[in-house]
Amino acid sequence: MALTLDLSTPESRAALSPAAVPEKKPLIGLTREELAEALLTVGVPERQARMRVRQLWHWLYVRGVSDFTQMFNISKDLRAALDETFTIARPEIVEEQISEDGTRKWLMRFPPRGAGRPVEVETVYIPEEGRGTLCISSQVGCTLTCSFCHTGTQKMVRNLTSGEILDQLLVARDRLGDFPDADTPDGAIVPAEGRKVTNIVMMGMGEPLYNFENVKKALLVASDGDGLSLSKRRITLSTSGVVPEIYRTGEEIGVMLAISLHAVRDDLRNELVPINKKYPLKELLDACRAYPGLSNARRITFEYVMLKGVNDSLEDARELVRLLKGIPAKINLIPFNPWPGSAYECSDWEQIEEFADVVNRAGYASPIRTPRGRDILAACGQLKSASERMKKTERLALEAMMIAGHGE
Template identity: 40%
Template sequence: MELSGSVWMRRVGMLSARRSLLHLAATQFHSSSTNFLASPPLSFPFLTKFLGPSSRCISFSTHSSAAPLPSTLHQDDLFTSPVGDDEKKAESPKKGSKVILKGLTYPEVEKWVQSHGYRPGQALMLWKRLYGNNVWASCYEELEGLNKDFKKMLGEHADFKALSLKDIHTASDGTRKILFTLEDGLIIETVVIPCERGRTTVCVSSQVGCAMNCQFCYTGRMGLQRNLSTAEIVEQAVLARRLLSSEVGSITNVVFMGMGEPLHNFENVLKASEIMVDEQGLHFSPRKVTVSTSGLVPQLKRFLRESNCALAVSLNATTDEVRNWIMPINRKYKLGLLLETLREELCARQNYKVLFEYVMLAGVNDSTEDAKRLIDLVQGIPCKINLISFNPHCGSRFKPTKEDKMIQFRNVLAEAGCIVFLRWSRGDDQMAACGQLGKPGEIHAPLLRVPAQFQAALGASI
């Protein structure tokens, strides 16, 4: 997940002119300096004048072999939402004049069905054919057993599909990566992860790209292109069951750990999770639907108060200095604020544990001292800790921690009484593992300067 220059990418009509200006700016910069990582953040006033205020969020990419440019973002601009207020609201569940059914909760479906003169019982029968009874209907012709007039009305006024299947890639360990095409032509990726113990997990995306600019995540190289609608999120889980249940068995778990920062698309994610746990529908257990966040504190508080689903927090560092670098969201919501918020919110929750995700980066956050600091940081927070093997990707400057060192780190935590698990890579040979989803374009989010004390650890990769 990354912070991006994608604010202006949607303005496709001016793309050619902008590329020319970006190339000019980058060329001028490269000709005037060779020490990019030591340079202060850059700004280009003439671009701001041409493109408008949103151009403050532009990042630069060239085909030069020189080091990547540092961020052009001012710290105060880092977390300005890349979508406008109107776009942050839940999208209207309509496609043209038709209602997109998978964007509606059951009470909304019931109300809509009644508005067309039909009984609430018809709404329940429709709902079960969308989500239950192993039907997962994708068109009105598949609604067997419904009243003929009701089916005709649905054909005229409702739309059943939000996604189109593009491809399925199967990794050597059985993990499947599903590529879906959206109505506007953008691509998202969903991962289905089978487990020998009978648990199969679907990892869904919540955005096209991501705005958080986490330095270890491939998705974030894309920047944020747009939020997914409720229907586009829900249908990932529906189609995963429809397409793969016969091969991988029952899909029992959902994790919002695909493309995007889920709590940056709060309303749609909350609504989608509500649909997923409906007892008459997909009927996932709330404890088996996990929403992950990089640490958006206000939205995190809302989530814990409004949802019964599980929460995962991507932690990945034990000091503000390191987290400021690898997860720029920390510049706004520091570790202390994040963890104290969790202590306060969870003190009233019974039998609820937050899941801390900790991606292990060789020489950056995997020392014994880091393990000891992590023990202190999570004191008083009911939690579990997942230590995740870093999954390399094109352009990454990080290296994965070796297995024996991950085990040593795990042992330090376990001896202190922490509940801790090791999570090895799944699907990495098909770019389906944690932090590998998406496809960055020609212009992408900036790589941030590496603190001096870590440059040796990253070695030639920087």
């Protein structure tokens, strides 16, 4: 028999709310204080909460478990209570691609939140001699529409939670055998000694500083000395220039800063990085000069994508040096990574080297970033997923299906 539901008014939708089907709450990404509060809700006595938090923290972030049954020093009853209310499960890996240079790209699918649909993000692992860098996404899609960036062609869907940001790191460590007693996949290109993931960069999909609170929580957990224990000197947050949040990043998170610069004149940067219309170069560079902890030992990295005939002249190089005067800085020159439909070409290699020579002679380190993972669209500026924001009609239809018992 067909089922007809009247969802034409807010009242009727509220009366038939899918909230009656409880969702398990994720524990990944919670602060210690939030974790303690969560434990109280499942009957853990307040006097035991701190000890239980230490146990959970160790299992989640030192041992890397994703199933409560593996937490052997926690009673069976408490594990069952935790499993009934909370989840520590990893997101689904939809696809794993491995480049000929050893770069790995994962397409991860996160479950729906509320009446939304599942969303997907891309995360990239870049192995190098002596280190392994994980490029993490902070949003599904992006609002910034930078003209040279593939992610910018995907409309903003939503922010990732602190847990979803951390999940990318946990999945990578799972897949690379980077937790205790885990095996590295045969043939994987990884650092010869020590950790497989030594560095993380917030340079994936999205603008991290438009998701400040969730990024902050995730990075503070990632750098916690009793858990994942990544040095803040090995965590870099890259922003296109959200000026009001730059100082907060240094003050409240304390990680290394990278700026997606890409142009030395406001008119061109307005085109390449449209946020420049709101926060022009002078405001951006003033914020960089005021970055907490800035020194020769804690330099700001300026990222500069090399676009043929657009921003790669030697005059541009000299103006770049002038703009950055007085800022302890490193300048990463990034050969443009093409993507389907892009309107730009990569600068000629000879031109990139001449540009770098001008910058080097002025006293700035100016490495030319070796393109990695181009064959699997995993290089800088190439990340994108197929996730789209759910339309109102689709959302109402999903609610109806959930109420009818045909969905989750």
